[in-house]
Amino acid sequence: MSEKKLHEDQKYIDGLLKNNSFIIQAIYDKFVPKVINYIKQNSGDGDKAQDVIQDTLITIYNQASENKLQLTCPFDAYFFILCKRKWLNELKKNSNKEVTINEEVLSKDDEAQELAFETAVFGEKQVLFTEMFQKLGTACKDLLTATFKIKSMEEVAKSLGVTYAYARKKKSLCIGKLTELVQKSPKFNQLNN
Amino acid sequence: MEDQNYILFESYLSKELPQDEIIAFESRLKNESDFNQAFNTYKELASFLEHKFENEAASTAFQNNLKTISKTHFEKQKPAKKVGHFKLWKYAVAASIALLIGIFTFNDSPNPTFSDYNNYEAISLTVRGGQDELLKAAEDAFNNKNFITAEIIFGQLLAKDNSNKELQLYRGIALLEIDKFDEADSLFSRLSNTQSVYKSKAIWYSALSKLKQKDFAACLEILKTIPKYAEDYKEAQNLINKLE
Structure with missing residues (x-):
């Protein structure tokens, strides 16, 4: 991936990451109308389109800030495929029917397709991880929250009234517990294959 | 997976293993697929958690901003309500009402409002x-x-x-x-009692807070304590004139 040339549309990714209102506005002006049309033509409406677009942009933002998203294709294609995929999944969820992604778009821009796929998997993993984190016991949730918010393990131990060694050990066991929950979920195996 | 392995993952990720143990660890990663899979998931989760909590504030700010822009965009999309057959006499009535309101407001000379003063510089x-x-x-x-x-x-x-x-x-x-006036007022009053460059700004804003709460008497009282050298002195005098 690193050898591929960065597309000039990376500016949209960087703008989202910096919470730049002008860039967000530009995305809505330039790329969103096409998505709204598509959703409206495929059993959706304006409100549904608004949600799909918002969720998609949040996923892109999250991936960019955690994984340093490098755009190697036009933003337009990448964003459209992502929104479309999300909308089709939404339809599938509500109708219990198998919905497949249009082949025409699949072959149109492989690079965009590949990148959009990575982002979509990232987004679905985030949802799954958040869900599993909620399943942890309160002690683990509190410890992990403190660990990643405070950063210094010494301070975490102090704030929880335990020793440094104990806090450290507990941290690895809690992430371990989360690892097990995630690995056991069928959704995770689907996403990883 | 045994607990011991998770403790090992953590030590490896925080680069605390001695060289010989690193070699042993990496060889297990190569040769034991369960170990490798668990490690990758552990690493992914650690990165997820780190990001989730570290960037919480920035992420909330982004989402709020996005929602505002999105809302404005989609409101513009909605077709404007049809005007229909709006007969001429209705315009006449509307015009007279507007005129009456105009006369009343003019005679009443309205009090200045907070929104006349809340244009902050970036x-x-x-x-x-x-x-x-x-x-x-x-x-x-x-x-x-x-x-x-x-x-x-x-x-x-x-x-x-x-x-x-x-x-x-x-x-x-x-x-x-x-509109969290109590908290705002107590913050401004603490600030205006300190010797800092923000002292007179704090006095000015505590006056504006009273203005927003429509407590004009208290607003006036505070405005009169703004010193001549203050950046907002002129604006304050202006407001005093309007209120008195």
Whole structure:
């Protein structure tokens, strides 16, 4: 991936990451109308389109800030495929029917397709991880929250009234517990294959 | 997977293993697929958690800003309501009502309102280094008039460094914007009792807070304490004239 040339549309990714209102506005002006049309033509409406677009942009933002998203294709294609995929999944969820992604778009821009796929998997993993984190016991949730918010393990131990060694050990066991929950979920195996 | 392995993952990721153990660890990664899979999931989860909590404030600020832009965009899309057959006489009635309102308002000479004074210049906080991301998020939220978000982030920043008077002032303004008057007033009054460059600004804003609460007498009283050298002195005199 690193050898591929960065597309000039990376500016949209960087703008989202910096919470730049002008860039967000530009995305809505330039790329969103096409998505709204598509959703409206495929059993959706304006409100549904608004949600799909918002969720998609949040996923892109999250991936960019955690994984340093490098755009190697036009933003337009990448964003459209992502929104479309999300909308089709939404339809599938509500109708219990198998919905497949249009082949025409699949072959149109492989690079965009590949990148959009990575982002979509990232987004679905985030949802799954958040869900599993909620399943942890309160002690683990509190410890992990403190660990990643405070950063210094010494301070975490102090704030929880335990020793440094104990806090450290507990941290690895809690992430371990989360690892097990995630690995056991069928959704995770689907996403990883 | 055994507990011991998770402890090992953590030590490896935080680079605390001695060289010989690193070699042994990496060879297990190559040869034991369960071990490898568990490690990769562990690593992914650690990165997820780190990001989730570290960027909470910036992420909330982004989402709020996005929602505002999205809402405006989609409201523009909705077709305007049809005017229908609006007969001429209705225009006449509307015009007379407008005229009456105009006369009443003119005679009444309305009191000045808070919204005449809340045009803030864009603030810039990110030159100091350090907690850059959070500061940037606060700055963006404030400049985009997302005062709910701004107030939350200022609160978080002040939890780390409660002595920063500039942040205290901005937090006060954000509180004032979202009508949390008690908190705003007590912040401004604390600030106006300190010897800092923000002293007279704080007095000015505590007057504006009274104005927003329509307590004109209290507003006047505070305005009169703004010293001549203060940046807002002229504006304050103006407001005094309108109120008296």
